[in-house]
Amino acid sequence: MTSLPPGFYALPLPILQLSLAAVLKCGQSFRWSAYPLQVKSEDPSMPTHEYRFCLRDRVVCLRQTPTDILYRTALPEPQPSATQQKLHEAETLLWLKDYFQLAIDLKLLYNDWGSRDKVFLSIKERFSGIRMLRQDPWETLISFICSSNNNISRITKMVQNLSKEYSPPLLSLPVPDGSGIEETYHPFPPPSALAKPDVSSRLRSLGFGYRAEFIHQTAKMLVDSHHGGKTHPQESSEPSELWLLTLRGYTTENARTELLTFRGVGRKVSDCILLMSLDKTDVVPVDTHVHQIAIKHYGMKGSAKGKTNMTPKLYEEVCTKFVQVWGQYAGWAHSVLFTSDLKSFALHGLPEASDPPTIQKGRNKRERDQDEITATTNAEGSASPAERVKKRARKRRTSPE
DNA sequence: GGCTGACCCTTC
DNA sequence: AAGGGTCAGC
Numbered sequence: 001m002t003s004l005p006p007g008f009y010a011l012p013l014p015i016l017q018l019s020l021a022a023v024l025k026c027g028q029s030f031r032w033s034a035y036p037l038q039v040k041s042e043d044p045s046m047p048t049h050e051y052r053f054c055l056r057d058r059v060v061c062l063r064q065t066p067t068d069i070l071y072r073t074a075l076p077e078p079q080p081s082a083t084q085q086k087l088h089e090a091e092t093l094l095w096l097k098d099y100f101q102l103a104i105d106l107k108l109l110y111n112d113w114g115s116r117d118k119v120f121l122s123i124k125e126r127f128s129g130i131r132m133l134r135q136d137p138w139e140t141l142i143s144f145i146c147s148s149n150n151n152i153s154r155i156t157k158m159v160q161n162l163s164k165e166y167s168p169p170l171l172s173l174p175v176p177d178g179s180g181i182e183e184t185y186h187p188f189p190p191p192s193a194l195a196k197p198d199v200s201s202r203l204r205s206l207g208f209g210y211r212a213e214f215i216h217q218t219a220k221m222l223v224d225s226h227h228g229g230k231t232h233p234q235e236s237s238e239p240s241e242l243w244l245l246t247l248r249g250y251t252t253e254n255a256r257t258e259l260l261t262f263r264g265v266g267r268k269v270s271d272c273i274l275l276m277s278l279d280k281t282d283v284v285p286v287d288t289h290v291h292q293i294a295i296k297h298y299g300m301k302g303s304a305k306g307k308t309n310m311t312p313k314l315y316e317e318v319c320t321k322f323v324q325v326w327g328q329y330a331g332w333a334h335s336v337l338f339t340s341d342l343k344s345f346a347l348h349g350l351p352e353a354s355d356p357p358t359i360q361k362g363r364n365k366r367e368r369d370q371d372e373i374t375a376t377t378n379a380e381g382s383a384s385p386a387e388r389v390k391k392r393a394r395k396r397r398t399s400p401e
Numbered sequence: 402g403g404c405t406g407a408c409c410c411t412t413c
Numbered sequence: 414a415a416g417g418g419t420c421a422g423c
Contacts, residue, residue, distance in 0.1 A: 027417075145419095147417065147418080148417085148418035148419060149408080149409085149410090149415095149416060149417080149418050149419085150409095150410085150411090150416080150417070150418085151411075151412085151416070151417070152417080153411090154410075154411065155417090204409085207409080207410065207411095208409080208410095209408070209409025209410060210407090210408045210409055210419090210420095211408095211409080212409090214419085263419090263420090264418090264419065264420090265419085266418060266419045266420085267418090267419095268417080268418060268419090269418070269419080272417095285417090287417040287418080288416080288417065288418090289417055290417080309403090309404070309405095310418085311402095311403065311404085312402090312403085313402095313403090338417090342417095
């Protein structure tokens with residue numbers, strides 16, 4: 001790196017430790033914008049994209065080279081002095097280290113997972129730099145309520161609409177491709193904004209479907225039980241947001257129990273929140289897709305084509321299996337497999353298991369032979385004795401009060 | 402307890 | 414017609 005783009009600072013970081021392109025658009029966070037940059041040369045050390053994320057008080061802009069993360073902080077008017085700007089950049093750097101969990105050595109984890117599991121070994125070189133983000137629990141809660149029965153592109157639109165509708169614009173910036181077009185950025189709205197009376201009907205008209213009520217009820221529940229409204233303009237978190245943050249100090253089981261009290265939050269969504277915002281590194285959220293991976297490559301029971309009903313019992317079995325295979329950071333490993341399968345999915349069409357030709361978009365056989373996940377079933381029957389399924393009573397209201 | 406259908410909306 | 418689930422009702 002000889003010269004930095006104007007306003008940017010460099011944080012040295014091998015690309016093996018973090019791939020922004022892979023991590024920011026794979027269904028962990030739904031609020032990053034990506035902008036292609038004009039690349040004049042084919043110099044592979046030049047960034048191809050800029051990524052932006054709106055925090056409560058600033059917009060963080062990132063680019064990546066093979067050796068560095070380039071970062072820049074955009075602040076609302078009035079323009080700060082040079083020294084003020086520097087202070088903000090220092091804060092942004094701290095945020096980056098926390099948000100991307102840079103103290104965790106991903107290379108070490110990849111090696112560990114690869115030594116434990118040959119399926120992982122077969123894909124690790126091709127899908128490097130995929131790590132878990134440490135997101136804000138409130139934003140993660142609402143985002144993943146949106147995720148039920150849904151796909152990444154629609155979830156992304158919904159979360160953007162939510163921010164646009166329920167939090168005021170923070171600032172505008174020209175998009176980095178030089179077209180001169182400006183884009184306006186909104187922070188994620190606080191709980192009090194989504195707890196207001198007519199939120200659910202508005203969300204419905206914005207295309208949230210049945211999730212509209214879930215979001216409203218969840219926000220209201222939080223605000224009501226934590227003395228919640230906001231009294232001061234902005235800048236600070238609301239009590240319920242701070243309370244959600246304290247779940248990081250709970251055991252996984254206790255934190256999950258709390259999460260399950262919210263409307264629209266079942267086992268899968270709660271596990272996403274635990275893994276992606278509450279430091280529960282071994283939690284593996286099991287959706288139908290992950291279940292399919294477990295069947296195809298890890299010898300779990302269930303028909304690979306027909307849809308097996310995901311019962312709580314089966315869910316636990318799949319979870320347990322992955323923790324056995326990958327260990328303490330199973331949830332992190334799962335996201336690598338999940339991402340690799342997403343890509344191979346986009347590339348090769350539906351996964352198949354045995355004989356019946358799943359009619360689907362032409363291609364199959366030939367390309368599947370070079371499919372992303374190729375290793376044999378690292379089977380070994382599901383021999384897991386100890387399974388204290390510590391069932392906790394779900395304290396969910398049956399009727400609104 | 403475990404199983405079923407409904408639920409919004411988008412897309413293969 | 415089914416999807417990266419959850420809820421209510423048997």
